[in-house]
Structures are given as C-alpha cells and as structure tokens.
Amino acid sequence: MNNRSASRRLPISSRPWFIYVVLLPVFFVLLGYVVYPLISIFKDGFFVDGHFSLDLYRRFFNTTSMTNLEATWNSFYISVLSVITCGIVGVGMAFLLESFEFPGRRMLKAFAVIPMALPSLIGAFSFDFLYGESGIIPRGLKVLFGLPQVPFYLDGIAGVLMMHTFTMYTYFYLPVSAALRNADTSLEEAANGLGCNKWQVFWRVRLPMLTPSIVAASMLVFMISMASYTAPLIYGVDRTLTMQIVISRTNGDLAMASCQSTILALISISFLVLMRIYESRRSYASVSKGTPVHRKEVKNKAARVVAIVASFAAVLFLMLPILTIILISFSVNGKWTTQVLPTQYTIQYYIDLFSNPKILAPIRNSLIMSSAATIGNVIFGVIAAYFISRRRFRGRGVVDKLIMLPWSLPGTVVGISLIAAFNVPTVFSFGQVFVGTFFILPIAYFVRHLPLVYRSTYASFAQTDGSCEEAARGLGAGWLYTFGKIVLPMVAGGIASGAILGFVQGIGEFVASILLYTPSSMPISVAINNQMYSFRFGTACAYGTLQIVLVAVLLLISEKIKGDSTASAI
C-alpha cells in the first residue's frame, strides 16, 4: 500500500516513461532522417514497378556485363592500396618526426596536418592543376628540359591514390605519433638489455605497441576510400561504386542507384561494426608513463643539410595545393591555356565574390544551409548527449549507435537515401516532397555531421562531473536554471568545437550536395565544380580560397576553444 501511494505522488520527471517523452523529438529525427532513408533504399532495391523482384540485384551481380562488379572490385582495391600508401607515408612521417631531432623538424610538424584543412573538391582540383596532364609541374619540367612530351602526369587510379594519400595520411600520422610520444621507452631499453638488436627491438617491441592505432587507422582509411567520390570524379575513374551510384542517378535509374547504395552502405556499416568490435577488444596493456621517447639528434653536417632541404621540400609539397589555388584565383578566366603558369592576373574575382549577386549566392547558400544544419545538430546533439550520458534507460545503446551510424555512411549513400525517402510526401517531411526544395540540403548536412557534433558534445558531458548538477539542485536551483547556469557552461567548449567542426564540413561538403542541390540552393562546392567545368578557373579558385580561409580560421578558433576548455577543466 505504501508502495503504491509513493509512486502515485512521484513527480512526472521521475516516472520511468518521462525520459522517452523527452526524447521523442530525438527518436522522430533519427527515425525520419537516418533509419527511414536507409530503409527506403533497401526497399527500393527490391521493387520494380511496385512488384517484389530481385532484378536489380541480378543486374548488379550480372557476370556478363561486369560494370557493377568491376566497380565494386575497383573501389575495394583502390581502398586497399590507399590504406597501404597512407600507412607508409603516415607511419613514416610519424617515426621521422618523433624519433629524430633535425633542423626543420618543428616546421614540418606544424605543416604536416595542413591537408586536413583542405576541402576535398578544391584539393582534388588543385592536384589536377599541379600534376595533371596539363599541370604546372609536368609542363614546367617539359619546358625546363625542352622535352617533346610532359615527362609524367597523374591520371586515373594513380591520381586517385595520390589524392587519397595526400588527404588521408594524417589518419595514420596523428594516432601513431601520439602513440610514439606516449610510448614507454623503458620497454625498449629492457629489450635492448635482453640482447635484442635495434631491428629486433623495432619489430618485436615498438611495432606491436603501435598495432592498435595502425589497425584503427587502416579501417578508417579503408572506409573513407570506399566512400570517396571526388577523387574518382576528377581523375575520371568511372568504375567505382560511388561513381556508378551517381551515374545511375544521373541516368534517372534511381532504383539501381538505391540498389548500389544499399550494397555500399552494407560494406561501410560492416566496417563500422568491425571497428567497434576491434576497439572494444583492444587492451591498453602498457599505459605506464615511463621515460618519454628520446629523439635522436642528427649530428652529421651533410645529413643536417639534407634534412633541412628535404623538410623545406616537404613543406612546399604540402602547401603547394593551397598556394596553387590562391595563385589561380588571381588569374584571368580563359587566358591560361598552354603556358606553365597563368600570365594575366586580376583581383576581379574577389570583387565579384562580394558584389556580384550571382557569384555571391552560393556563398550565402552555403553559410545559411550550413548554419541551419549546425544549429539543428547542436540542439539535437545537446539533448541526446545529455540524456544518453546522464541517464540510464532501456534503449540507450541503440540510440547512441543510430546517431553514430551516418558517420560510416558515404555521402553518396546519404544523398541517394534522402532522395529515395523524400521524393514522396512523408510524415517526416510533414507531407511535403523535400527533393527539389531548399530544405533537402540542410537535412543532408544535418545527417552527415550529426555524429561529429554529438560525439564532441557527448565527450564533454562524459568528462564533466554529474554531481555538480545535483549540487546546484540541492542549493535550491530549479532544473532549467541548473541546466543554463551549470550544465551548459561546463560543456560549452565541447559543444562549440563540435559545432565548428560540423559547420566547416558543411562549408566544404560536395558529395551529397551535387546529388541534391537545386538552382536556388547551390552551395559553394557545387559552384566551384560548375565554374571549373566552364573553364572559369579564376572564379572557381576565388571561391576555393574563400573556403580555405573560412575553414582555417574556424579550425584555429576551435583549437583555441579546446585549449582553453582543457586548461580550465579540473
């Protein structure tokens, strides 16, 4: 009897069902914009003219016209090769910069992460400007040495690999250098003392300690390579899964695009699952912070000269794409034909950026759509992260995994799935057809960058002390006051840096944009693409420079916030 009377008087916020009511909007969004679109492509792959059929999959796995199978195979082996090349470059850089002390080391270290700030489309174009058949470097060499032909150029799969290596080696470089920095050298000394020579120490002690970060980075690079669309597009490698999806869509065969997307999504999701399993099994055996790595100083005079020259060369190589974009942004459209470098320069395109309404529109679009998506991400991310980190309820793990799901989905899959879901009126689009409207792109950005904002917010909730909230309640503060004055300020840094990252991604987003944009919602990346294809390189690169500047400034701000918030954490 006592029992019943107590629970009858329980405040609403303490009833077991209350959390589900509060999370209703979260469920609605996840169901509508993550789950339902995936179900849509899955379903569309099994229906032809409204009847169940395996036709599409038969076509996919057709062994006479091998297009799809070949594309899958290409995607697969490009990804494997990308893992290998990124691994060699990234791990090599990490060892070089963490194990040796040489002139130029600090400079090289500072520039090593530059590729992360390069939006994918503009990066791909700059590579073409630099190393393509009519690129600056091949032509320069031809003129310099009076060759009849360009001595080399990047094209096809080699180009894609080069591009992947440049943009993704950091996924190896960063974790491996962190692991090297935190490594306990006393282990190596112990091995040395036990009679192992240098190489044995390397193979038996050092490398195994790095295995977890290398495996994780490999899976990540594989996943991103599978999803890569921009590089194959620029280098004309049609036979990859992502390219085939867009080609099907362009040809109006949405059903085939759905079927192909389903297969790509399945591959990506299985890799996400594999990664999670691997991470959960990973043992952190050696966490004792022993003696930090001692960097060997390069003392030999000649070697020092070589080191400094090589460092400068490497920094130049890392900076070249950005420098090229900036250079070309000042070149007059249509006047750069067969010369090594553009010959006529102007600042007209920068003036256009801010004065010509037609040129300005994509910038405005990108800013608006990216802001809208980010605001949505922050609201959704804060609510979800707060409840998932602070409350125990049934289904918590499932919600968490669903929010993280889009992280593994290629942009093409997100694009196609949104088309499949919202080219008809649905509950989730409030009875509207979203495809072909302004709304579809912000939604795509929202879905794609949700995991980023959520993770960052979740991490800062997890790091802050939940009892502060209770302390505030105990001191007489209501729930809302506590949330505003105590909970939010404590996680503000994490929210801000997550939001900035999401916004930056939105500004550079190309893959889903190209599938979903309408003339009224054309974003910067699509505008760059279109300008390039009409040979207005100057205008395109002015856009690109703006993009790079925006990204760089925002990332610096985010670093600053992160630095401050870790400094003030207890």
Added chain:
Amino acid sequence: MADVILDHVKKTFGKFTAVADADFHIRSGEFFTLLGPSGCGKTTTLRMIAGFSFPSSGEIRFDDWNVTTLSPDKRDIGMVFQNYALFPHLTIGENVAFGLKTRKVPKDEQKRRVAAALEKVHLGGYENRKVQEISGGQQQRVALARALVIEPTILLLDEPLSNLDAKLRDDTRSEIKRLQREMGITTIYVTHDQAEAMAVSDRILIMKNGVTQQLGTPYEVYYRPENRFVAEFIGKHTVLPAVIERAEGELCTVRLQEGSRLTGFKKHAASGVTYKEGETLLVALRPECIEPAAGREDNLLRGQVIHAEFTGMSANYLLDVAGTVLKATFVNHMPDPKSIGQSYGVHVPRERVYFLKGEA
C-alpha cells in the same frame, strides 16, 4: 533545524534491494552518522533524504512535512559531496554565493554572507580564486562553506573527508563538528570509517547490505553491540561459538569449542539472549579486555601465538584458539619475540565477557 524521519523507507534498483526498510528518527540538531562497509546503501539513503532519488516505498518527513518525492531544490538542504562537486567555471566566491542567488538574497547581503562563510572555514579573502587554483583540502572547505552559507535546516555530508590526507582529515573533522555545534544544524554524515564515526557522532546507524544492524550512541554500539557484525565491525571483537554449561543467578558459564570455560554476567549481553543449559550462544571479546594469564586458572584461554607486535602504547597478539583467531591488546606490556609458535594463556575478567545470540 528539523527532525528527519525515515518511515519504512525501501529502495530497489530493479530486483536489487539497495536499502531495505530504513526506519529511524533523527532529532533536531543531532549529529547522525550512517556507517557501514562499501556498497551497504549509505549514499543511497542520503540521496533519498536529499531528494536526488526517491524511495521505492515508505515515507521521508522533515518534522511534519512529507518530502518523500519533493524535488531537491525545495528541501532547504546543504550537501557536501564526496568529490566536492564545485562548479569549475565559477570562482570560489560565486560557488559559495550560488545557493544565496537561487534564494534571491540581495547582492550586498550575499557578499557579506559569502565573506563570513569563507572566514568560518579559514578561507577569508579567497573569493576571486579559481577552483582549480586551490588544494584538495581547501576545495573541501569551500564545499562546506557553500553548504553552510545558506543556513540549511539539514546538512548532508557524504564521506567528505575521504580524499584528504590523515592530518587534514583530523583537522577538517573537528572543524565540521565545531561548525555543526555552533550552528546547531541537524547533520547526517556518511562514512565507512568507524573511528571517524565514533569521534563525531551523537548517534550512529550501522548498515550492512542495505539492512540496518544497530542504531545507538557511540558508547552503545561499542560496548553493547546487538549482533556479530556490529561487534566485529565496531569493537573489533573476537567472536567465538560456545555452549551454555551453567546459568545460575546473575552468572553464566559457557564451554568453548576447544574445551576451556568462561564465566560472565548475564546482563552483559545483547538483547534477546536467553540462557538455557545446553544451548549455544556466541561469546564476544574485545582485544583490550584480555589480559596475560599471569598464573590465573579461571576464565583462561589457551592458544598458539601467530603474531606479536609492539606499537609503543600496547602490544598486539594474534592467538590461534582452536581455529579462531583471537585478537588481544595488552597495555604496558612487552611482547616476547620468542613467543611466536608457543602456547600462551590469557585471562578474561568476568565483567568483560559479552554474550551474543547464537547463530542458527
């Protein structure tokens, strides 16, 4: 100041019972301690009194005010958390002022009271420091000031000393006790350290696995433990099973398993002990009640010395008495290092023999 009444309070998490039938009355102005080993439900009980979680059944009242499911901000409590829970983004002054702000105390009065509260915990002038800039012990005192400045009717402390070193522990403990006495606040204190509990409490509630074992003054729980758990936990009693041989008048003689006989007074016993010849009961002996035999033949126990150490004030022996380890502490006595492994006789004065109910 208020009485705190827990009326058959129970808390379950799913099938697990964290607190079973907590039923006690804390008097206004009392220093009341919840004591028990880790996981026994102390924090759970305190959190229900604070309102951070609600009982599965039963009632909690402050005087006549039923607060069972009232939210914490309406209870007028001050709480000090085990990890302090200071707000990292606010200064010390702002931390202490937080409770005054929510009570809409005027600005200048806030300032005055914050200064006074910090003064009280010997942190005068620390208002503008950041939380990260002060030591653990100082953070501890800020947490205390933050809880006291609102002059709560009830002060709740959850193992407030557990993160401090031994010296600071003693200082802060007497500080808390002094402030509590000065302000006369009803205080509920959680700890798993029995020495700490004995030193500060008016009354102690001893818990185990969510079940109340005994409620009493430090004197009572030390000298008159109600059961074996309390006897071992508080007084470090050695508990030995025995059979009643003779129970006449006010005396009772029992035979221990290895054959020796002990005589004690019937009144030195936990409640509910009955004396019927041939029945079993438990004999509980505190270490400091045991003396070297020195030739005496009555109330004599014999055992092998397992361990002997000299601490200065006393000598501690561990004796193996028919498989049970007997703890003995002799004051002003020099242990003989050669005694280890030897048989050794000890004498227990009659008035020091304590009886507990036999185990089923």
